[in-house]
Amino acid sequence: MMSQIKYFIAIAFISFLFMSCSKKDVTDNDITITNTKLQGKWVFVNFITNSHYSNMDHITTTTGSNGDFMTFSTNQQLYVRLLGFDDTFTYSVLKNSRVLLNGVDTFDLKTLNENQLVLHRKNVYSASSYKEETYNLIK
Secondary structure, eight states, X not given: OHHHHHHHHHHHHHHHHHHHOOSOOOOHHXXXXXXXXXXXXXEEEEEEEEEEETTEEEEEEEEOOTTOEEEEXXXXXXXXXXXXXXXXXXXXXXXXXXXXXXXXXXXXXXXXXXXXXEEEEEEEEXXXXXXXXXXXEEO
């Protein structure tokens, strides 16, 4: 019995070591770099919505109008013009390649480089119903 307990403790400890180690831990410096890459004016290419229900995707693609943009400022403000409507949000970059808007809405940074930004979020309502939003932008 004692041998089984020691074996179980050893396996649990080794499992903990493997789970706690990762290829690369995200640091505050990584967040700063992501934040710096994000800052500036991005032009809307399109906005894609997928409302999935009744076992079907219902995809709508809306092309950005001339003058539509997102500007991520250095003071954590996001200025948006989409389809002629202006809005302002607060934003913060999270450790897991996500952006938090107004402390409520979370978007995944699917792509972020010098020329392209892709923001994505998925809201799951049930096992067979969800809504996805993807914003495609360029500099």
